[in-house]
Amino acid sequence: xxxxxxxxxxxxxxxxxxxxxxxxxxxxxxxxxxxxxxxxxxxxxxxxxxxxxxxxxxxxxxxxxxxxxxxxxxxxxxxxxx
Amino acid sequence: xxxxxxxxxxxxxxxxxxxxxxxxxxxxxxxxxxxxxxxxxxxxxxxxxxxxxxxxxxxxxxxxxxxxxxxxxxxxxxxxxxxxxxxxxxxxxxxxxxxxxxxxxxxxxxxxxxxxxxxxxxxxxxxxxxxxxxxxxxxxxxxxxxxxxxxxxxx
Numbered sequence: 001x002x003x004x005x006x007x008x009x010x011x012x013x014x015x016x017x018x019x020x021x022x023x024x025x026x027x028x029x030x031x032x033x034x035x036x037x038x039x040x041x042x043x044x045x046x047x048x049x050x051x052x053x054x055x056x057x058x059x060x061x062x063x064x065x066x067x068x069x070x071x072x073x074x075x076x077x078x079x080x081x082x
Numbered sequence: 083x084x085x086x087x088x089x090x091x092x093x094x095x096x097x098x099x100x101x102x103x104x105x106x107x108x109x110x111x112x113x114x115x116x117x118x119x120x121x122x123x124x125x126x127x128x129x130x131x132x133x134x135x136x137x138x139x140x141x142x143x144x145x146x147x148x149x150x151x152x153x154x155x156x157x158x159x160x161x162x163x164x165x166x167x168x169x170x171x172x173x174x175x176x177x178x179x180x181x182x183x184x185x186x187x188x189x190x191x192x193x194x195x196x197x198x199x200x201x202x203x204x205x206x207x208x209x210x211x212x213x214x215x216x217x218x219x220x221x222x223x224x225x226x227x228x229x230x231x232x233x234x235x236x237x
Contacts, residue, residue, distance in 0.1 A: 008135055008207035009219040058140035060203070074137055074205075078222035081134070081165060081206025082118050082177050082197055 002067060004031070007076035010052065013041055024071075028054050029063045031073060051078055083153055084160040084182075087145045089136060091168035096175040103160040104182045110159045112186035114193040116179040122172035124220065128213035132220075134167045134176070137205035141165075144204045152181075152196050155237075156188040163196065165206065195233050201226040 002025075005018045025031040032054075036046035045052060054061045055074040067073065084103070096117045104110045120132055149161050160182035170176065179196045183189040208220040 005137070007137055007205070008209070055137070055140055055205070058137070058143050060144075074140060076137065076205060077207065077219070079202065079205050080208045080220045080222050081136070081204050082201040 001069060002031075003072045005072065005074045007074060009077050010045060010075055013045055024067055024069050027063075027067060028056065028061055028065045028073065031067065032063070052076070053078060083158055085149055085153075086162045086164075087142065087149060088164045089138075089141055089145075089167055090164065091166070094164055094166050094175040094178060096164075096178040099162055099164055099178050100180050103162045103180045107159055107182070109184055110182045111184050112189045113180065113182045114186070114189040115181075116177075116193050116197050117175050118177040118197070120170050120172050120174050120176055124210060129172065129210045130213045131169055131171055132208055132210045133169050135207045135209070136165075136167050140205050145200070148196055148199045148203060151199070152192045155195070156183065156192045158183050158188060158192055161192070161196070163200075165200075165204070167206070198226070198229040198233060202230040 002021050003018065004021060006014055006016055011017050025034055032046045036043045052075050056065055056067065057072055058074070100113065100115055104113050122129055145163055149163060152158065152161065158181060162178065162180040164178045166176050177200070179193050181189045181193040181196070183192070209217055210220055211217045
């Protein structure tokens with residue numbers, strides 16, 4: 001089981017702030033592909049070429065990072081603080 | 083090193099945050115502060131309010147990692163980093179970076195490094211409301227990426 005969180009413009013576009021997935025994808029890349037596979041706006045957001053950053057357990061993650069049971073994955077647009 | 087990092091949804095009194103960074107430490111010879119303010123214009127439009135969102139938990143970790151990185155590069159006596167979230171108006175402080183060191187050079191460089199890294203690595207997002215009542219998410223800037231990347235090159 002993993003927890004997936006969506007922030008800022010992503011949360012609004014997807015109309016979803018968080019969800020729990022029972023099956024654990026092997027990597028962040030696999031998770032992105034799975035989410036894109038939902039079609040519609042999910043495909044638009046997660047298909048190649050979109051700038052969506054990922055964090056695993058609240059630390060910035062590369063696309064190929066492995067996932068484990070219990071992980072928290074956050075997806076968000078490029079940050080604009082400061 | 084005396085470090086304080088906060089994310090707050092209440093007004094930030096940036097000037098009041100500075101004195102505690104050096105008070106009582108006579109070895110400190112210089113304090114450099116950066117105060118980021120909300121502007122009333124963006125991309126040619128008048129902006130009336132802004133809402134800052136963040137990723138609770140990750141934000142605090144990211145800010146602590148940035149301060150740790152600064153402390154590993156320069157000899158610092160104190161750092162205070164305070165960032166607003168919630169609703170703000172033009173002229174409100176968004177962020178305070180305050181760095182104290184024995185000598186000014188380290189404090190200047192560390193202060194600029196911290197704000198440059200924060201701009202590209204800390205999970206905050208701004209949504210602004212224009213004077214005409216439209217709301218929009220603020221886009222990230224390539225110039226911020228370039229500023230952060232320059233520190234990587236100088237490592």
